[in-house]
């Protein structure tokens with residue numbers, strides 16, 4: 001593996017992935033393709049831009065993808081519409097990027113016989129009850145709830161069908177909720193941090209008892225790097241770092257780290273069809289590929305993330321007003 005095409009690399013996880021890979025080995029030749037939608041920004045690439053080849057384009061553009069895949073030996077496919085709340089307002093871009101876009105990538109890797117790693121989410125499994133002793137594993141049946149998770153589930157099914165029917169050399173990973181630098185302020189953790197910095201109260205959907213399984217973005221990406229190196233073709237790996245917390249606790253922790261009273265937040269309208277709990281069992285990844293997360297303390301990762309948003313206001317300020325306007329209109 002030397003020439004890597006990273007789709008969606010101007011977004012949160014893909015841009016951090018490119019940084020992780022170049023830190024591991026500066027000789028990797030990385031090409032990023034991103035259509036620079038609302039969630040992808042050239043400023044996210046920052047100094048990385050000098051070290052990579054950047055192409056502005058859409059992954060559903062079959063001709064462009066054919067050329068780019070032909071020029072690289074490995075494709076790591078992050079590009080997707082990624083926010084549940086947006087998928088409830090307008091599902092179409094999710095079908096377009098997540099399903100048709102993945103189809104386009106698959107046809108190109110099939111034609112050129114290239115290695116693909118497909119990035120997916122734990123949301124494809126639906127949700128768990130709060131008191132359910134089980135966690136998701138590689139055998140959990142698919143049961144997605146939102147248009148976002150349904151289109152991600154669809155993309156996973158396409159990848160598996162292309163592996164079985166056409167012998168495409170692909171692996172899949174399903175990861176839990178990521179946090180860390182360069183995450184769009186529409187998402188839960190950065191929204192609350194940047195609200196507090198902006199003098200706006202953090203916003204908790206509904207009761208806030210919903211549980212997410214948090215993982216630092218660098219731990220997600222170290223697992224992806226390992227799957228590229230040692231993963232078995234056709235296999236799926238679940239990625240998670242035992243980070244279950246309910247939303248109310250996370251808001252209170254952010255407030256307390258930022259020196260505020262724990263009750264200085266407000267409850268807003270709940271998300272339609274809100275999934276109750278996600279939880280990942282990543283023992284296959286740990287046993288077969290010997291993976292371990294580096295951030296085993298959520299509070300430390302959160303402190304680093306709060307510091308990053310405090311020191312990088314130029315990066316997130318341009319997104320903030322528009323994002324809050326949209327939320328206000330939705331009563332959130």
Ligand code: NAD
Nearest residue numbers: 008010011012013035037039040058059079080082097178
């Ligand atoms: P993001 O929204 O920050 O980034 C996605 C990027 O893809 C953006 O830069 C966007 O412009 C680009 N993109 C979208 N559609 C495109 C298209 N048609 N053509 C070209 N570029 C396009 O999202 P993220 O949080 O970085 O998520 C990346 C991947 O990881 C997604 O596949 C998502 O489903 C998956 N994932 C995310 C999480 C999480 O907690 N954020 C957890 C598990 C899996």
Ligand code: TDX
Nearest residue numbers: 082083084121123177186187188191203204205210247
């Ligand atoms: O302001 C908020 N208040 C709030 O209580 C926001 C934005 C969210 N929430 C709640 C909803 C969820 O229970 O916080 C939780 C996390 O919300 P999101 O950040 O929107 O994440 P989620 O819907 O869990 O999905 C995320 O994890 C899986 C990513 O956005 C997906 O891309 C990924 O696949």
